[in-house]
Amino acid sequence: MDNKGQSYISYFNEGEIKVIALPEKFTFPFYYEPHPLTIVAVADLQQYLETQTDLDHNFGLDDEQDGPVIGKMFGVLVVQDAGGKLGYLSAFSGKMAGSNNHSKFVPPVFDMLIEDSFFLKGQDIINSINQQVKAIERDENYNSLKQELGQDTTLSQTEISEFKKLLKSNKNARKALREAQKNVLSEQNHEVFETDLIKQSLRDKHEFNVLSNKWEQHLAELTSRIAQFEDEVEELKKDRRERSSALQQQLFEQYVFLNKGMQEKSLQEIFSATVFGKPPAAAGECATPKLLQYAFKHGHKPIAMAEFWWGTAPKSEIRKHKQFYPACTGKCKPILAHMLEGMPVDDNPLLENFRESYEIDIIYEDDFFVVVNKPAELRSVPGVNVHDSVYSRLKVKFGGIEPLIVHRLDMGTSGLIVVAKIKEAHKFIQAQFLKRTVTKRYTALLSKVIRDSEGEINLPLRADLLNRPRQLVCFEEGKKAVTKWEVIQRNKDTTKVHFWPQTGRTHQLRMHSAHLQGLNAPIVGDDLYGTSDDRMYLHAAYLQFVHPQTKQTITFEIPEDF
Structure with missing residues (x-):
């Protein structure tokens, strides 16, 4: 196969595919047996991935390669160009090597990473807020105050607890004195004696209140000083949430998908009718929507699709290197329902x-x-x-x-x-x-x-x-x-x-x-x-x-x- 310029189509060698009949309908993306044309396309793309030296991306297949290990879903779309010639388009899900643009693969529906884009500018502001939050959380005075509050809270509880024990001991002692002097003192002396015991009780309560108020004021002062830092953090986080939400909404509006009839729908419009209500993170970044978008935009007729995994699997998922997989349901199904509208598609075999x-x-x-x-x-x-x-x-x-x-x-x-x-x-x-x-x-x-x-x-x-x-x-x-x-x-x-x-x-x-x-x-x-x-x-x-x-x-x- 040879790549023709920047058209992104890798054309089939006619001798390689002459015995393969075209499918009557387009692939049902969520459950399929790969069509022979997609198998040829995938073999060609996988050979490229095995031999290329341009991608600075660690798929986890080379123990000596640096960088975080991130396996990827790749997709191929067999198409006929305007002249009826057969070839395939290729794409990857998400980003690769920190970029959206690679010569072998169709561009994204919207490139959020282009220089001076609103997204990058918005991300810079959000990152700046993150740095401010981290700076406050690392501030020596803030952490010293939190440590002092923790220590003094424990000390106050200990002192107050010990003083309560003393009060109880004093109360028991006064009770014992009352019992001992009940039948000994004259009425006049007993009245003087009882008045003195009451004064002792009031003095104990006063000293307890003084101690409690001292600690309450001290801890309140520390809490107030800490709150100044935490209120600033909360304001920054609130600003971050609002900016992030607005940026996400602006991003959703940029993702506009075509179908065969060249009808447009934004991500927000597509997902507003789903149980999600709004697009999930990274919606629109999967391989198959990228491929169909490019095909419709450039007058290519989609014939068949297939997706496969390349690299090490994420720890939580089951993904096998080079194995075929269907398009994802949560992010792709609502998008593809619009993009495939008007196209004859294979029946869902699960039905x-x-x-x-x-x-x-x-x-x-x-x-x-x-x-x-x-x-x-x-x-x-x-x-x-x-x-x-x-x-x-x-x-x-x-x-x-x-x-x-x-x-x-x-x-x-x-x-x-x-x-x-x-x-x-x-x-x-x-x-x-x-x-x-x-x-x-x-x-x-x-x-x-x-x-x-x-x-x-x-x-x-x-x-x-x-x-x-x-x-x-x-x-x-x-x-x-x-x-x-x-x-x-x-x-x-x-x-x-x-x-x-x-x-x-x-x-x-x-x-x-x-x-x-x-x-x-x-x-x-x-x-x-x-x-x-x-x-x-x-x-x-x-x-x-x-x-x-x-x-x-x-x-x-x-x-x-x-």
């Missing part, structure tokens, strides 16, 4: 019902619950667009009576799922799942050979809010997720394992299999964290729990068929 003619397999049934051997690709409960599910089929079987789902399996997971017939049974069995007294065993086929024979994975998980339904490993905000595992068979390129999940987090087994700190081996066919296959090779093989009526332990087992 296809692959199990419509499959008879549901009930392996146990009584008056309280049923146990179903769910096939892969059948939902546990109805989705937004696909109603067919274990729930919907059982509802028909039960004559319209609502099935009560006790727990769920991912659509791609096959195996045992329990569904109650009555509320009492549902409550009783579900409580066992919640208390983790149910024994569950899964079988999975992993995509590489695992050397260790058994172990336990403890990686906390949380939802990736901008890329649902993907999950993230998060040690700060994630929920505890623990999985025990054991190898049962090693093959040439795969390993079959048993999993015993000790918790029940979303995608727990898939994440613990694929993540670098887990087994670093995605489940075969896991199209979310690995690569697609004829199915996802994960099977819920074994369940053991207590029967809601007999209170006897019952066991169900269905071996995997792989």
Whole structure:
């Protein structure tokens, strides 16, 4: 392939692609098998990335390279130019080597980093405010006052506490004197004696008030002096928030996206109708919107797209070097809904019902619950667009009576799922799942050979809010997720394992299999964290729990068929 000037198109060698037919529709960006033309384009781009020397960016592939390690998502867009010649455009998400502009890659929709841009000027002001805040927080007088306040607060509490003990001791002594002199003194002498005790009590209270007021005034003075610093910091932070918000809003207005009909929409307009209400950070910086924008702007016809990861994965995510990935949902989906308007796009394969003619397999049934051997690709409960599910089929079987789902399996997971017939049974069995007294065993086929024979994975998980339904490993905000595992068979390129999940987090087994700190081996066919296959090779093989009526332990087992 050869690059023609500054058009950013890398043209295909005609002999290389002459046997490849063009797709009838554009790629559905959020779930796709790469078209052969995109595979050729990606191979060419990856060869460039492997051999280039111009990019001063550390992808984490060279141990000797300096700088922070930042892997990147790259994208290709196969296009036809105005003359009908085929080539591809390439882009990266975000910035690379601290810049938006690199000769091989299309420019951003809006370049916030151009010299003297409003964004850089605004950033300079915000950075200046940050420096002022840091200067105050490091100020010797400020920190000395805070230290003095802490020490004197402790000292005041100690002195006041000790004085309270003295007051109590004095009070007890006066009480003892009263008892001792009650029947000894004459009425006149007793009156003088009592008056003296009252004076002692009043003197004690006065001295206590003097001490308390002294400390109160001293600590208030210190607090007031500290507040002068902190009020200044708060004013600076308020100014920073307002400037940052205004800068972000100004930035959003600069990101204007085109579609096939050359209709324009700003980021703010696009995201105002979403659950976010406003664009999330870095919206508009992803590869596919950049590519489509350039294509529409320069009269190129989009044919197919693909994205892949290059470099080391972030610690929280599952990203494999050179592997294809869909466009992100949180930031890209609303933008691409506008950009692809009017274009014929492949159907979303997730909306296809692959199990419509499959008879549901009930392996146990009584008056309280049923146990179903769910096939892969059948939902546990109805989705937004696909109603067919274990729930919907059982509802028909039960004559319209609502099935009560006790727990769920991912659509791609096959195996045992329990569904109650009555509320009492549902409550009783579900409580066992919640208390983790149910024994569950899964079988999975992993995509590489695992050397260790058994172990336990403890990686906390949380939802990736901008890329649902993907999950993230998060040690700060994630929920505890623990999985025990054991190898049962090693093959040439795969390993079959048993999993015993000790918790029940979303995608727990898939994440613990694929993540670098887990087994670093995605489940075969896991199209979310690995690569697609004829199915996802994960099977819920074994369940053991207590029967809601007999209170006897019952066991169900269905071996995997792989």
